Amino acid sequence: MSEVVGELVRARAAFEQPTLTLLHQRQAPVVIAVFRTAFGRDNRPVPTSRLHTQVESHFSELRRAGQTELPAGSGREVCQRWMRGQWLVRALDESGQEVYTLTSHAQQALELVKTLSRDRATLSEHRVATILTAVRRFNGEVNPDRTTRVGILNAEIARMSAERDRLVDGEELEPPSTDYLVEGFTELQLLISALPSDFARVEERFAEIRGEILASFRAENRPAGEVVDAYLARADALMTATPEGRAFEGAFALLRDDAMVARLREDINALLDHPLAGGLLAEADRAELRGTVRLIRDGLDRVLSQRSRVTSTLKDYIVSHDAARDRELEQTLRQIESELMGWLSGTGPRATLDLPLLPARVEVEHFRERFYDPADDVAPDRLAEVASETAQPPSYGELIAQGGPSLPLLRERLEAAMESADPATSLGEVFGSLDEALRRPVEILGLLHLAAELDLTPDADREHYRTFRPDGSERTFAVPRVPLPDPDPDRAAPLEDS
DSSP states (O other): OOHHHHHHHHHHHHHTSHHHHHHHSTTHHHHHHHHHHHHTTTTOOEEHHHHHHHHHHHHHHHHHTTOOOOOOSOHHHHHHHHHHTTSEEEEEOTTSOEEEEEOHHHHHHHHHHHHHHSOOOOOOHHHHHHHHHHHHHHHHHHOSOHHHHHHHHHHHHHHHHHHHHHHHTTOOOOOOOHHHHHHHHHHHHHHHHTHHHHHHHHHHHHHHHHHHHHHHHHHTOSOHHHHHHHHHHHHHHHHHHSHHHHHHHHHHHHHHOHHHHHHHHHHHHHHHTSTTTTTTSOHHHHHHHHTHHHHHHHHHHHHHHHHHHHHHHHHHIIIIIIHHHHHHHHHHHHHHHHHHHHHHHTSOTTOOOOOOSSOOOOOOSOOOSSOOOGGGGOOOOOOOOOOSSOOOOOOHHHHHHTSSOOHHHHHHHHHHHHHSSSOOSBHHHHHHTSOGGGOSHHHHHHHHHHHHHTTOOOOSOEEEEEEEOTTSOEEEEEEEOOBOOOOOTTTOOOOOOO
């Protein structure tokens, strides 16, 4: 195979990866924008129903903005296509709720677009110094020559001692240039932005292991002990033999060291508090850097949760399922042995019995759906004994006092008040002139009803109605003031009975 053919094969294999299939499609900018808006930079899980609604809402906003290249279908159908493209994964969170999360392939695509959207980094002093420092430190850690390692350490100690002595002697601090700070923050963001996808790869690998373990248990081609041993071996290999596993172990070691975590947070805060950093970084970039420790903790929690699910799968299958099945098989074999011994005790040594290997099929036309419940035939509780003396029924006057408004009497009093020589000016004055028997709270509703028949409308003022309840208590109500018309015999109309 020639060199160019080999490169073509590798390029095609790369373009078949979900990361490039996402970026290679025509609607990639829309998908990236929706993913970035819905999941944020930390790939927080989103409930399935909420994401379906958000996708439809985002598409509607994009259509109003003039965007035409949008995926077809409802939010649910689009999310299902994204799952088939290995850009979304659906799982259950700790509370048992079904959620969506971005796969490592989708996160890689997001970070690649984010990197390209930033200003392209150019060759600078900071980048060259970073390369030289990394190479020097790496050589000092792995060089097999003892003398070379000691020489590298001595040179580094001498350089740092000279810088410390210079600062102690009071010499001026050399301020970094703006380009140097920009390069430093850019490289720091690139390093941090790669962490979520690394954690997602480890999480996905544990999910694959869980699926393979369940498949092995269901196939029953290996004992449970071999499956457990294989899981432990693969988990150890995942933590040590893959870049994602080593990144996870490094983050786990970092979070176990409280002093290291505190130092990382202090260093990031000190960099962001630099006098020149405020004008170089956007507020979103500053928030992203400040959340580095939280980003690492969240990724670690998701990986540990996925690993716990694998362990829980092993425990549940071995402890409950296998034990119950073994007990059932043991009981069945004992019953067979007991029946066989009973049959042998009553037959001769040459007796035969035609025994089918499988029981015959039972023909059942209908199963009962509801069985007898003894609680249905329980007699009702006995009625409580009551006193032989019956209470006196209420009188007619008491019933009237507890009833509705006395519309006939109120109509007469209202007509008389409106036609008198000194007519009332409002409905409240009419109410105040009534007897106490007609000044119950419910009579207010009767007067308002009669005022509505006369097309009388209340104004913005309020007047107080002092009422008397049948038990003798008093209550005052603030009611909108209803003015009464001036008496005019020509246009006055009698109130109709209601």
